[in-house]
Structures are given as structure tokens and as C-alpha cells.
Amino acid sequence: MSEIPEPRTDPIRVLIVDDHALFRRGLEMVLTGEAGIEVVGEGGDGLEAVDKARDLLPDVILMDIRMPRRGGIEACVAIKEAVPSAKIVMLTISDEEEDLFEALKAGASGYLLKEIAIDEVPQSVRAVHGGQSLISPSMASKLISEFTALARRSEERQQQVPAPRLTDREMEVLRLVARGLGNREIAKELFISENTVKNHIRNILEKLQLHSRMEAVVYAVREKLLEIT
Template sequence: MPERSGVAEPVRVVVVDDQELFRRGLTMLLGVENDIEVVGEAGDGVSAVELVVETTPDIVLLDVRMPKRSGLEACMQIKAQAPSTRIIMLTVSDEEGDLYEAVKNGASGYLLKDSSIDEVAQAVRVVAEGQSLISPSMAAKLIDEFKEISRTDREPGNAPRLTDRELEVLRLVATGLNNREVAKQLFISENTVKNHVRNILDKLQLHSRMEAVMYAVREKLLDLP
């Protein structure tokens, strides 16, 4: 939860979807949550980027398929122009390629539109805290995509060196575990996990946990089973 002057403020959200009925409905439902504030809506990828630059929200809920500019393209531009804003793709697309491109372009979450409003609201909270979140049905597909990457003949590059503990954290993140679950697996505190994740992102100069996993697999820093 974002904090200003020591007081927790609502998570500021922008909702982007070309289907007006879905967009308005989601905005109304999220507006009922005490700790979430919708600060704007957009119906296409071009307007989305402009709105995010203007309002600098904490979270953008972004559809994949949109007119003028796709959500995947908008995702990349938003991360370039407003790097502190975190992006959750909310879409009907369960294609592995869309998931892969979304994570590669900087998305921190990927939910399907059949998710409940409670699941969407919780995703907003979790991603606002710096974690990644992917629908359980999509997590296995992402891991399969990672495995395909790791099977390529690409030689390791001159990647920054991660510690053994950081690699352990990355391996667990790759299986979809959140910070609390990683901490339980490694018998360390949740704050220690957060510090490891922050160090990993700093070393690799990346924006999200899932980006870090993709980078590590591509550079042969870790092997998935």
C-alpha cells in the first residue's frame, strides 16, 4: 500500500478497456473498495498512455486487445514514460504468446476477465506492494514458456552475478510463489525476501519479478525443472 507522510493512501488506479460497459462496471466495483481509488479511464492504447503520463497512477489495469494501440504496445510505452506505474493485464486472452510479451514489456500481473472482483482488487493490492501476480491457470503456461527459453542454444552472456540465495529466491518466484510463500520455503523473513527481490531487480536493472525470472532463464542463471 502506498504511504505518504506515514499514512496509508488508497492505491490509485487507471482502468483501460475498449468495452465501455466492462470498463465502467469495473470502475464502479473497484470504487467500493476503501483502499482503492480509480483516478481515470481510457478506451484505447493511445489514450491510455496519455492518461497515465498525466495522472501517474500506482496501477494500470490494461486490456490486451484494443484499438489504435494494443495493450502490449501501451504496456511497453507506459513503462518507458512512467516507470513507477505498475501494470496488470486484465484480458480474455489466455494465449501463451500474449502472456510472454506482457511480462517482457514490463507487466507485473496478468489476470483473465473471468476473475472475480475480489481477485482483481487483491491483485491491485499485491502488485502495488511490488509483487507479481498471474492467474493460476496462466502460471503453468508461463513456466512452460520459460522452459522453452532455457532449451535454446544461446550461450550465457555477461550477466550480473547473483548470489546463491538470490537464485533460490528467483527459482521459487518462477513457480508463482509470493513473498510470504518464498519466506516459508527458505525459512527466512518476508522482509528478507523483499530485500533479495529488490537487490535482484537493482542488479539486473529490471522492473518486475517476472522480468527478472525471464532474464535469468535466458542468461542461463537458473534452470527450471
């Protein structure tokens, strides 16, 4: 009786993008020695990041923010449009709040400072590939502070007039946004197109007179339009 072969697990395909060749080489050396991880390419700026992401279809991209020709955040936006399945982790020295918020809005799944121990990088790659979001502790505290400030501002501007009424479909979209789903995932959940999801989110923000998905969720919770369990 022949043995049943064990199912094969494809390695996690990683693209490294940083304008410092020595840093790229260090990451490559660490990741290459890890089982289940394959470095499929590297790039030195945002333009190369987008081109190589299209060509190589990586699962995870480790990318700096400050790079010549095209920065990491702009590249993140373009990559998420071209290869939406790719998980992008910003690996940077920038501890600026604005960079953190812009990276998350651009679709990054992680924001890690380069002070991270080099032996933690493989585990970070596996975690992000598995669907987790990673943020360096010092940056996470800034995110929490901003979320708290958004909630406070939302509470302060509450008025006596009724909250703008959202349609049933808009409420469905808002609930899924609150669960952390992206446009593509919401589209699959509701059996609609990504463009339709974008239109719903734009309408929600216009009705609530807000500027971001995060603000919309905070506002909806404060106004008891939805509950996050």
C-alpha cells in the same frame, strides 16, 4: 496532552483501460467501493492509456490487450518508459501464450483473465501495488511449461567448449536479473544508470547467444554460472 494523529495512507490510484465501456464501468463500481483504492481515470484504447498515465500518474493500471488504435502491450512498453513506477496488470480474455510472454517482457506485473471473479479485483490491485506478480493459474501453467522447455533447449545445446566468460559486473547484473529485478531496480542496486544496465544485459545476451532475460538466467543456472537460492 494532545493525541498523536495516525499516519495517513494515500489511496492506491488506479487507471482503468478497456475498449468496452460497460466493463470499465463495472470495474469502477467495484473499486470505488473499496477502502484505500481510488479510481483516478479511465481510457478506451492504448493511446489514451499512455496519455492518461502521464497526466494522472496512477499506481496501478488495469488494461486490456486487444484495443483499437494501440494495443495494450505496446501501451505497456510506452507507459513503463514514461511512468516506470506504475504497476500494470493485463486484464484480458486472451489466453494466448504469446500474449502472456509479450506482456511480461513489456513490463506487466500481472496477467489476469477476465474470468476472474469481480470481487477478486480489489485484492489483485492491492497485491500488485504491494510488489507481487499475479498470473491467472491457467496462464501460470503455460509459463512454467515454457520455462521448462527453455531449460531443456539450453541443456541440449550445451557444447564441450567453455561457456562464454562474463565480466564481474555482468555477473552481478545477471544475478539481479535472476532475482526478478527490473532495469531501474538493478541500476539503483549497483549505483549505475539504467542505460548502463541495458548495455550490460545486451552484452550478456550477445555473449550467450540468447534472446531474452529468462533464457539468460536458465542458461547461467545450467552452466553453473550462478545459483538461485
